Amino acid sequence: MREGSAPVAAVLAAIAWLGVAGCQTSGGSCPAGVTCECQGGTDCYQGCADGDGCDLLCHNMVHCGGVCGNACTLEGHDVNDYSADCGDNCNILCHNTVSCGAFCGANCQYDCHDVDRCGVRAGSGSVITCANVTTCAVECLSNCQVVCNDTNPCEITCLAGGAAVSCANGNLGCGPC
Amino acid sequence: MREWKFGMRTLLTRAATVAALAVAVAFPARAAHAAEQVVIRDGRTPIGYSFELEPHLVLGTAPPGPGYGTGAGLGVRASWVLSQDGFIRGVNDSLAIGVGLDYGRYDAAFGFQGYRDQCLSSQPGPAGTSVCTQVTSNGGAYNYLFVPVVLQWNFWITRNFSAFGEPGVDLYLSQGFGVAPALFVGGRYQLADKITFTLRLGYPTLALGVSFLL
Numbered sequence: 014m015r016e017g018s019a020p021v022a023a024v025l026a027a028i029a030w031l032g033v034a035g036c037q038t039s040g041g042s043c044p045a046g047v048t049c050e051c052q053g054g055t056d057c058y059q060g061c062a063d064g065d066g067c068d069l070l071c072h073n074m075v076h077c078g079g080v081c082g083n084a085c086t087l088e089g090h091d092v093n094d095y096s097a098d099c100g101d102n103c104n105i106l107c108h109n110t111v112s113c114g115a116f117c118g119a120n121c122q123y124d125c126h127d128v129d130r131c132g133v134r135a136g137s138g139s140v141i142t143c144a145n146v147t148t149c150a151v152e153c154l155s156n157c158q159v160v161c162n163d164t165n166p167c168e169i170t171c172l173a174g175g176a177a178v179s180c181a182n183g184n185l186g187c188g189p190c
Numbered sequence: 191m192r193e194w195k196f197g198m199r200t201l202l203t204r205a206a207t208v209a210a211l212a213v214a215v216a217f218p219a220r221a222a223h224a225a226e227q228v229v230i231r232d233g234r235t236p237i238g239y240s241f242e243l244e245p246h247l248v249l250g251t252a253p254p255g256p257g258y259g260t261g262a263g264l265g266v267r268a269s270w271v272l273s274q275d276g277f278i279r280g281v282n283d284s285l286a287i288g289v290g291l292d293y294g295r296y297d298a299a300f301g302f303q304g305y306r307d308q309c310l311s312s313q314p315g316p317a318g319t320s321v322c323t324q325v326t327s328n329g330g331a332y333n334y335l336f337v338p339v340v341l342q343w344n345f346w347i348t349r350n351f352s353a354f355g356e357p358g359v360d361l362y363l364s365q366g367f368g369v370a371p372a373l374f375v376g377g378r379y380q381l382a383d384k385i386t387f388t389l390r391l392g393y394p395t396l397a398l399g400v401s402f403l404l
Contacts, residue, residue, distance in 0.1 A: 051306065058309040060325040078322045096312070096322040114319025132317030150317035170316075180202065 043067050051077060058096075065100070070097060089113070101136065125149065134172075143167060154190025226329055234323060237346060238286050239403035242269040244388055246399020248292045250334075252301060254362060254370035254394055257332035258298035258305050265292030265397065269342050282346040288356060292336040292395055298329025305329025337361040338372050350380040370394055 016067035019147040043049035057077045061067035064082040071077035071089050080136050081103065088106040089095030090178030095107045097115040105123045107113035109153035112130040115123060117161035125131035131149045133141050139157040139163030146164040151157070154172050158180070160165030169177040171187035180190035196284035217324055244267040251260040267290035276283025298305035340358030347353060353376070360372040374392030378401055381387050390397040 054306070054309070057306045058322050058325040059308055060327055062327065076309075080322060080325045094320065096309075096315075096320060098321055098323045112319050114315035114317070114321040116313075116315065116321050116323065130317045130319060132319035133316040134316060147305070148317050152316050170319075 043069060051186070071095070107131070119155075151185075153187040156186070158184045158186040158190070160184050224303070228349075237271070237344070239384065240271045241404045242267075242271075242401050243404060244269070244397075244399050244401040246388065246390070246397040248294050248395050248397055250294050250296070250395040251300075252293070252394075253296055253332065253334055253364070254360070255334075256308065256365050257296045257330070258308070258329050259296045259301035259335060261294040261296030261300075261332070261334065263292060263294035263334075265290055265294075265336070265395075267338070267397070267399075274363065276343060276345075284344045284346070285293055286342040286344065288338065288340045288342045288358070290336070290338040290340075292334075292397070294334045294336065294395065296332040296334060298326070301329070332364055335363040338374075338395075340372055340374065346370065351377060352386075353377045356390070356392070362394075366378045 037133065040110050041112065042179045043061055045061065045063035048068040048070055049059055051071040052073050055075045057071050057074060059069040059071060061081040062069045066084050068082050068086045069079035069081060071079070071092065074136045075092060075093045076094045077089055080098045081087060081100065084099040084102045085099050086104045087097045087099060090108045090110065092124055093111045095110045095113050097117065099105060099117045099121065101118035102120045105115055105117060105121065107128060110128050110145050113125050113128050115133045117123060117135050117139065119136035119138050121135045123133050123135060123141045124144065125146055126144040129147045131143050131146050134152040135141055135154065135157050137155035137157065140160065141151045141157065142160040143164045144162040148166060149161055149164045150168045151159045151178050152170045152172050159167065159169045169185045169187065171177055173187065175187065178190060180186050184190065245269065246265055247265040250263045253261065267288055269286040269288040271284060271286045275284045276285050306329055307325045307327065308325040310326060312320045312322045315321040338358060338360045340356040342354050342356050344352055344354045356374040359371045360370045362368050362370060366375040372392070372394065374390045376388060376390035378386035378388045386401045388399050388401045
């Protein structure tokens with residue numbers, strides 16, 4: 014090896030190592046069964062490395078949200094805009110934000126309180142609760158129920174057809190109460 | 191004006207000394223010899239090339255635009271000599287225009303400040319909301335294509351060593367097109383006749399390569 018070439022070789026080796034290391038992947042940032050928390054800063058969007066069963070929490074930032082499969086728990090608070098996209102049997106909580114937006118599948122429990130706008134599209138068997146919300150708009154893909162307290166307007170759209178019904182307990186719903 | 195030139199001269203002499211120290215660290219066996227050769231030449235010495243082609247490795251962190259993390263890649267820089275005389279009389283400097291093409295793959299997991307997953311696509315939801323439906327994993331990986339366009343100001347300090355500064359702009363493509371300021375400083379160390387080892391530090395990338403002075 015020529016005199017003086019050792020430092021160059023060392024730098025090249027370090028860069029090559031970094032390039033190889035940069036191609037590696039690991040199992041994902043949020044595994045199932047563990048609360049994955051993201052706070053501070055500007056934006057944070059969480060995914061579920063295992064697909065289902067994640068517990069995603071974000072708060073105290075500008076925009077945040079979670080994307081998860083089935084049987085997930087998602088929560089966002091003290092942000093401008095919180096977003097949740099979840100499969101079936103999800104439990105979603107959004108509070109103290111400007112807006113809460115969500116898509117969720119069947120049997121979704123969505124709780125929205127102390128928010129300016131809540132917009133939820135939910136599957137069959139879902140229950141959406143809006144409390145102290147300026148505008149609560151829910152689109153039901155099938156039968157579902159909406160509970161509104163101190164919310165005006167509280168809107169429900171039945172995407173499967175038919176008109177929304179007012180149930181005896183004061184809830185709004187698509188399909189049978 | 192004369193005071194300004196004198197000040198610049200002093201500054202360049204100090205910079206040359208610093209550069210020589212850097213060479214001494216990188217090439218200790220030749221340190222003494224290199225230090226002896228440090229001089230800002232009074233006369234003009236023909237730089238003996240009109241075009242520089244520099245393939246290099248690219249390294250970067252905290253890229254502009256949507257990317258996160260640290261990355262590496264490959265690139266090439268082509269520089270055409272605009273003038274064999276630079277801005278400073280009595281100093282062996284020259285000017286070139288440089289255009290490059292650099293590819294870098296950044297991984298958020300290797301960022302200095304941690305990483306966060308990003309929303310890749312959103313859909314409008316009820317009540318004017320926006321719902322993110324796809325996110326990156328582990329902060330995500332980001333491909334960048336950079337096209338730096340710079341003015342290269344060279345200082346031919348010794349027979350074996352030259353330094354340069356490169357202000358300019360960096361056009362980039364990564365989930366969209368953008369423009370970022372570019373500022374580099376670097377040096378060349380002669381390996382053979384018209385072939386140099388070239389190191390470039392700055393933003394948004396670092397580069398380590400070999401220059402062919404044609």
